[in-house]
Amino acid sequence: MTATELEKRVAAHRWYHTIDLGNGIVTRGIDDTPVRLGRVQLPSSLRGKTVLDIGAWDGFFSFESERRGAARVVAADYYSWHGSGWGAKAGFQLAREALGSKVEDVDIDVMDIAPERLGTFDIVLFLGVLYHLRHPLLAIEKIAAVTRELLILETVVDLVGLGRPAMAFYPDRELNADPTNWWGPNQEAVIGMLKYAGFEEVQVVTPTPGALYRGARAVWHRVKGRNRLLPAFRQDRAVFHARKPADAVPLRV
Ligand SMILES: C[S@@+](CC[C@H](N)C(=O)[O-])C[C@H]1O[C@@H](n2cnc3c(N)ncnc32)[C@H](O)[C@@H]1O
DSSP states (O other), rough: HHHHHHHHHHHTTTOOOOOBBTTTTTOOOSSOOOHHHHHHHHOOOOOOOOEETTTTTHHHHHHHHHHHHHHSEEESSSSSHHSSSSSOHHHHHHHHHTTTTTOOOEEEOOOGGOHHHHHHHHEEEEEGGGGGGOOOOHHHHHHTTEEEEEEEEEEEEEETOSSSSSEEEEESSSSTOOOTTEEEEEEHHHHHHHHHHTTTTTOOOOOOOOOHHHHHHHHHHHHSSSSOOHEEEEEEEEHHHHEOEEEEEEEEO
16 A cells, blocks of 8 residues: 555544554544553553453554564454444554554453453553443453453543542433443542452552642633533543452452
8 A cells, every 4th residue: 555545545534543654644533642642651561462452443552562562462342343433443454454563353342351252461451441331340350350460441530539439420421421421430449449350459650630730620621611610620530550460360250
């Protein structure tokens, strides 16, 4: 495929991720993915590791894991590849072709993930998916069953500053006017769920903004019409690194 052909095909797709495909061609994603990559704190070397990227969409984090030396990467998704939303699998497939990548793909709902279906992986990425699920604790248990070493989980958090584990429920369009969002756990709840699922060491790798910063940001979001004042004050995003001991007994769900 020539650079001009690639440019044309890239322009014809609606991208979620911003992916540098080389030769000056960068997908026009609505997500500022390179900035998020910094927040996620993916290990700089994944040499020889196996990686599962759950909810991979256009595949940025799968391709980045491969670039960092992973021996095998599996990108898993279903909704934005085949669902009724505006996503499609064509972006992932085109980026894979353009990058000459060997990332494998599997169409699967996170609730169907099990060692019998996918095997187990050294590293599992679960980024921006938890709040889309109706049964977050069950999902974390399923993910724990296929994780050998490290789970990197990124999510919306809500009820920031409450001080005890809790989750905000979004039965309608309360979060980002998106009816596919269900739960916003606070950091304490995410840590509790991860520990319950067998991750002994859980680290929050993103800074927790103080009340003053959240207040100023909430006013800004209100002025921009992005959110109401109180929800914006209580909401944030956070990244968790959850590790299992080498001798952990596999969880059966
Ligand atoms: C906000 S996007 C995040 C994409 C990517 N992981 C990232 O962080 O940039 C949410 C992704 O989760 C996927 N997703 C939502 N519900 C899911 C489910 N039940 N099982 C698997 N993936 C799901 C969507 O299809 C979509 O690709």
